Amino acid sequence: MENFTTETKPRLVALWPECLNVHLTKDLGMIPFILHKYHNYDSAIACYGIEDFPYIEAEVKGLKIDLVENRGDILTDGNDYLAKKAKEIDILFLIGIYPFTLSWIVNYKTLNPEGKIYLKLDANIYWMNRIDLTDNLFEILKKCDVISVENKRLYHYLNKKWPLKIEYIPNGFYNFCSSPNVNFEEKENVILTVARIGNHLKANEILLEGFKLVAEKIPDWRLKLVGNVEDHFIQYIHQFFTENPELRDRVEFVSSIENKRVLENEYRRAKIFCLTSRMEGFPLVFTEAAKGGCFIVSTELDSAFDITNDSTFGELFPIDDSHRLSEILLEVCNDNVRLEQTTYEIQNFAETNFSWTNICNKLDLLLHLN
Structure with missing residues (x-):
C-alpha cells in the first residue's frame, strides 16, 4: 500500500477476537475510534462478538x-x-507480543505486503524482560511500521536495548460527557480507587491496611473502592470489618460502574486517587483520575512517574508498603493547599499530555510517515 494521503479514508482494523464491550473505551477501542472521528479512518474491531456492544x-x-x-x-x-x-x-x-500476534504480523504482511502494522506493546519492563529476545523475534517485529510503548522509562530502555525504533504513545482519556473542568469546591474528603477489587496484582489489601493505620488521624476522610470484588477477597473484607468495626461507615465498596458519567462523577468528587498495584502497564484509571483533578498516590510504577510528572502531582511509595502509604495519606490529607493546587494543575497537565485526541494526532502522523 502506498502511503495514504489526507484525502483517502484508510481502513484500520484492531484484531482482538476476545474484545468485550468494556474494551471499547480502553485503548483497544479508543485508538480506532479517535482516528475515525477526528482523522476520517474507516475503523473496526475484529472480534468474536462474545457479548453485545452498547458503547x-x-x-x-x-x-x-x-x-x-x-x-x-x-x-x-x-x-x-x-x-x-x-x-x-x-x-x-x-x-502485545504474544504467539498469536506474532503469527498475525507474519501472515498479514505475507498477504498484504503494502499494508501497515501498528503494534502497541501494552507493556512494562518486567514483561519485556521475560520475552526471549531472538533474532527471529526481531525480524518479525521489523515488519511492523509503528511500535509503541506507554511510559517514558520503558521507551528509553527499549530504544537502547532493541535494534528497533520504539515510539512513546501513552494511554489517554476522552471527555465522553463534554464535562467542564473540575472545581476543587466539588470535591469531598474521599480517597478513591477503581480496580478489580481483590485481584492479587491490585493489592487492595495494602490500601485497606494503609488507611486503617492512619484512620484515627484523618477522621473526616473516607475510603471508596469501586469495582467488582473477587470472590476470594470477600472473606478478607469481612475479617477487616470484624477487626475494625469503627471503619464500617468510612470504607465503602461500590460495584463496577459502566456508565461513563457516573464513573466520572466519582473521580470529580474524590480529592485523592490511590493505586496500590504490584504491576501495571499504563492503567487507564490514571488518566481518568488526572482528568478528574485527583491528587494521585501510587506505588512506584513506571507509568506513575509519567502521570504525576515525577511526583509533582502526586506521591509514590514502594510496592506492598502499607506503612509508607499511611504516612503519605497523613501528610497529603492534611495539606488542603496542595490538594487544591493539584486539582487544577493536573487537569491542565493531563489535557496536554494524555488526551486521546492529542495522542492520536501523533499516531496519525506516524502512520502517514512510516
Whole structure:
C-alpha cells in the first residue's frame, strides 16, 4: 500500500477476537475510534462478538464491529480472518507480543505486503524482560511500521536495548460527557480507587491496611473502592470489618460502574486517587483520575512517574508498603493547599499530555510517515 494521503479514508482494523464491550473505551477501542472521528479512518474491531456492544451506540459511535469466526483457537481464528480480509485492511492494529500476534504480523504482511502494522506493546519492563529476545523475534517485529510503548522509562530502555525504533504513545482519556473542568469546591474528603477489587496484582489489601493505620488521624476522610470484588477477597473484607468495626461507615465498596458519567462523577468528587498495584502497564484509571483533578498516590510504577510528572502531582511509595502509604495519606490529607493546587494543575497537565485526541494526532502522523 502506498502511503495514504489526507484525502483517502484508510481502513484500520484492531484484531482482538476476545474484545468485550468494556474494551471499547480502553485503548483497544479508543485508538480506532479517535482516528475515525477526528482523522476520517474507516475503523473496526475484529472480534468474536462474545457479548453485545452498547458503547457502540453512544460512546464510540462510528466504530464498527467485524466478526471473527470462533472455532476455539485465537491464533488460528485470527489467521483465518486475515486470509479473508487482509487485502482490505490498510492498517492492522495489534496489542502485545504474544504467539498469536506474532503469527498475525507474519501472515498479514505475507498477504498484504503494502499494508501497515501498528503494534502497541501494552507493556512494562518486567514483561519485556521475560520475552526471549531472538533474532527471529526481531525480524518479525521489523515488519511492523509503528511500535509503541506507554511510559517514558520503558521507551528509553527499549530504544537502547532493541535494534528497533520504539515510539512513546501513552494511554489517554476522552471527555465522553463534554464535562467542564473540575472545581476543587466539588470535591469531598474521599480517597478513591477503581480496580478489580481483590485481584492479587491490585493489592487492595495494602490500601485497606494503609488507611486503617492512619484512620484515627484523618477522621473526616473516607475510603471508596469501586469495582467488582473477587470472590476470594470477600472473606478478607469481612475479617477487616470484624477487626475494625469503627471503619464500617468510612470504607465503602461500590460495584463496577459502566456508565461513563457516573464513573466520572466519582473521580470529580474524590480529592485523592490511590493505586496500590504490584504491576501495571499504563492503567487507564490514571488518566481518568488526572482528568478528574485527583491528587494521585501510587506505588512506584513506571507509568506513575509519567502521570504525576515525577511526583509533582502526586506521591509514590514502594510496592506492598502499607506503612509508607499511611504516612503519605497523613501528610497529603492534611495539606488542603496542595490538594487544591493539584486539582487544577493536573487537569491542565493531563489535557496536554494524555488526551486521546492529542495522542492520536501523533499516531496519525506516524502512520502517514512510516
